[in-house]
Amino acid sequence: MSRILAIESSCDETAAAVVEDGRKVLSNIISSQIDIHTLYGGVVPEIASRKHTERICQVVEEALKAADMELVDVDAVAVTYGPGLVGALLVGVSYAKGLAFAANKPLIGVHHIEGHISANFIDHPELEPPFPCLVVSGGHTHLVRVKDYGEYEVLGRTRDDAAGEAFDKVARAIGLGYPGGPKIDKISDEGNPEAIAFPRAKVADSVYDFSFSGLKSAVLNYLNSCKMSGEEVNRADVAASFQKAVVDVLVEHAMAALAEGGEKTFALAGGVASNRHLRQAFEEACAQRGIAFYRPAPIFCTDNAAMIGAAAYYEYRKGVRHGLDLNAVPNLKLGERI
Amino acid sequence: MNLIALDSSGQTATVALVSDGVLLGEYTINHKKTHSQTLMPMLQTLCDAAEYELGTTDAIAVAAGPGSFTGLRIGAAAVKGMAQALSKPVIAVPTLEGLACQFYGTEQLVCPIMDARRAQVYSGIYRFSHEGAGVGMHTVAEEAALPMTEQIGRLNALGKNVIFLGDGVEVHRQVIAEQMQVPYILAPLHKRLQSAGSVATRALMMLEEGKQPVEAGAFAPEYLRPSQAEREREEKLGAE
Numbered sequence: 001m002s003r004i005l006a007i008e009s010s011c012d013e014t015a016a017a018v019v020e021d022g023r024k025v026l027s028n029i030i031s032s033q034i035d036i037h038t039l040y041g042g043v044v045p046e047i048a049s050r051k052h053t054e055r056i057c058q059v060v061e062e063a064l065k066a067a068d069m070e071l072v073d074v075d076a077v078a079v080t081y082g083p084g085l086v087g088a089l090l091v092g093v094s095y096a097k098g099l100a101f102a103a104n105k106p107l108i109g110v111h112h113i114e115g116h117i118s119a120n121f122i123d124h125p126e127l128e129p130p131f132p133c134l135v136v137s138g139g140h141t142h143l144v145r146v147k148d149y150g151e152y153e154v155l156g157r158t159r160d161d162a163a164g165e166a167f168d169k170v171a172r173a174i175g176l177g178y179p180g181g182p183k184i185d186k187i188s189d190e191g192n193p194e195a196i197a198f199p200r201a202k203v204a205d206s207v208y209d210f211s212f213s214g215l216k217s218a219v220l221n222y223l224n225s226c227k228m229s230g231e232e233v234n235r236a237d238v239a240a241s242f243q244k245a246v247v248d249v250l251v252e253h254a255m256a257a258l259a260e261g262g263e264k265t266f267a268l269a270g271g272v273a274s275n276r277h278l279r280q281a282f283e284e285a286c287a288q289r290g291i292a293f294y295r296p297a298p299i300f301c302t303d304n305a306a307m308i309g310a311a312a313y314y315e316y317r318k319g320v321r322h323g324l325d326l327n328a329v330p331n332l333k334l335g336e337r338i
Numbered sequence: 339m340n341l342i343a344l345d346s347s348g349q350t351a352t353v354a355l356v357s358d359g360v361l362l363g364e365y366t367i368n369h370k371k372t373h374s375q376t377l378m379p380m381l382q383t384l385c386d387a388a389e390y391e392l393g394t395t396d397a398i399a400v401a402a403g404p405g406s407f408t409g410l411r412i413g414a415a416a417v418k419g420m421a422q423a424l425s426k427p428v429i430a431v432p433t434l435e436g437l438a439c440q441f442y443g444t445e446q447l448v449c450p451i452m453d454a455r456r457a458q459v460y461s462g463i464y465r466f467s468h469e470g471a472g473v474g475m476h477t478v479a480e481e482a483a484l485p486m487t488e489q490i491g492r493l494n495a496l497g498k499n500v501i502f503l504g505d506g507v508e509v510h511r512q513v514i515a516e517q518m519q520v521p522y523i524l525a526p527l528h529k530r531l532q533s534a535g536s537v538a539t540r541a542l543m544m545l546e547e548g549k550q551p552v553e554a555g556a557f558a559p560e561y562l563r564p565s566q567a568e569r570e571r572e573e574k575l576g577a578e
Binding site: 039040044046047049050052053054056057058060061071086087090091092093094095096097098099100101102103104323324325326327328 | 372374375376377378379381382392407408411412413414415416417418419420421422423424553554555558559561565566567568571
């Protein structure tokens, strides 16, 4: 039995967790800074880094306490080392190195997105690779084939905006504020998703890549033309139609990957995976095709450390260990090992 | 008293170990490589070479700022991790005081200057007094981010001999030469930049002065400046 203390600080959540054998979460503490960043309309890297530094000890202490453990009881220390905001990552990485060094524990650096994917292993003992997984968050849109534990093939990624980023930008444009995802999800309930025909962008030379900047521009153009003609904007209709356009593209690409790979299992991950309309569309599409659909519980969809502990376990099992020269790698590629 | 000391506030990465009044070793690198890759391996190398038992540590001393925001945090976060794992407190040494202690006991004024960009330096003015067999350290001008010319003006007004040190020396060499009206020297190479040994010296003085170390969780760097976003927001709110 292996228990891993995991630390995550790649963006604006300071998080720590203790995870047993990659599947059982003994504790999962998340300290969000969202109240502060909301004042600025988005995450301010310098402020995020400062807050991580202030909070990291308490968050780790709480995680150990909630797991009813002491640091000596853990088998390894895991930390997100990329991708993310470099200053924010550096806090977690530097702290984890100090902790691992002084406690004489092995250190394992984890890829943030591999963490999001691995969140699906939590509480799902039967889920095993291979399966395709769609990771959608504020910073990432990746369609990935999980070939084995810790082995990934990126099928498609966004060429411009991440899906979550498009949500944030559109939410701001229609005056919903930050963060945009949950707000668009909510207001969409009152809107007609067929009200406005927004484009479903295809990327010319790739079946699986995504592009959301054209869609975002189409929304902005629509809002602008309404303003010019003095027409009143129905925000719920705009939100619902925009969201439908994003969801349609995500579902279509994922189903194409399943058809090609022939897997009978599909997983969703990342912050946007808790979007209700997206989840529902995937549930329906998978059910129609007899495919088992997995998604993490909402608490494991947001940035958290339990998912890092889940991913770290499979690295730990393989004998992966990092040295004290582990650095933050803000643009770390999925499946890359540094 | 066993101490681990480190300073990553500038381009210098420096670590030191002190054991019962002996500086077991100091390892200092003035090179561009990122602190994230160098600092902890340097400490590990030093601990191995000095056969230092981490478990015997009484406190960890760290240059707490001012300095490069990222550099400070790399040191601070590593120190917080170590201090928490060892259940030992942190001695937060003001970076400029740690620097000034390289001239411990001098009768001249000591003026550390760190390049703070945006046409400013982080600087303070310090003096030492002889008290029996010991030495006292006194702040003549508090640490601040200010234009170099302003600090030179203060030094001229004080009218005493001055020792300049820090990474700001090279950047402001010319303005110092042009505007200083009192005798001064620029620190020699071996005492120019941060030294963890000097941070340890200052940390021990602070304990003697009765300053209390802090818990790992309560320690945070002293940046001396708000973030750019906070500054701009305050300006905007002030203008409205």
